[in-house]
Amino acid sequence: MEITEFPERVLKEAGGAVEKFDAELERLVADMFETMYAAEGVGLAAPQVGLSLRLFVMDCEGVKLVAANPEILSAEGEQGGEEGCLSVGKIHAPLKRAARVRLRAQDVRGEWFEREAEGLAARCFLHETDHCDGLLFLDRLSPLRRDMVKKRFQKVKRWR
Numbered sequence: 001m002e003i004t005e006f007p008e009r010v011l012k013e014a015g016g017a018v019e020k021f022d023a024e025l026e027r028l029v030a031d032m033f034e035t036m037y038a039a040e041g042v043g044l045a046a047p048q049v050g051l052s053l054r055l056f057v058m059d060c061e062g063v064k065l066v067a068a069n070p071e072i073l074s075a076e077g078e079q080g081g082e083e084g085c086l087s088v089g090k091i092h093a094p095l096k097r098a099a100r101v102r103l104r105a106q107d108v109r110g111e112w113f114e115r116e117a118e119g120l121a122a123r124c125f126l127h128e129t130d131h132c133d134g135l136l137f138l139d140r141l142s143p144l145r146r147d148m149v150k151k152r153f154q155k156v157k158r159w160r
């Protein structure tokens with residue numbers, strides 16, 4: 001699948017709920033994993049492949065899962081560190097996030113589950129759930145940092 005990039009409209013839209021847990025969803029999830037691994041990413045949300053849906057896949061520090069209709073149940077503590085996004089040319093910027101995050105979502109068969117994570121996997125829960133809400137990590141940066149990342153991304157795009 002092709003990865004949609006900033007500033008495409010679909011990345012700014014809150015996704016619709018996943019309602020059908022069928023073979024089509026299984027194929028979509030398999031394609032999303034393949035696309036994520038090919039791009040050497042640790043998470044990928046449906047809007048990043050042009051679909052306005054509340055759905056993401058991730059494989060980050062031993063946390064491999066499919067999350068449909070994700071919700072953040074709790075977010076505690078604070079972690080520093082850098083964050084980047086496949087839709088913004090993997091340009092990284094420092095962004096503070098919660099250190100421990102509890103996620104609730106449905107798996108590919110529609111079963112609800114809860115999962116807690118720390119560190120990078122917790123950051124991934126937040127980043128990918130943001131995508132489902134039409135938010136990019138850019139939206140959480142200070143205006144100065146946001147402009148820096150946007151400028152660097154525009155340069156990267158021109159070189160390709």
Ligand SMILES: [Zn+2]
Pocket residue numbers: 084085086087127131
């Ligand atoms: Zn992203």
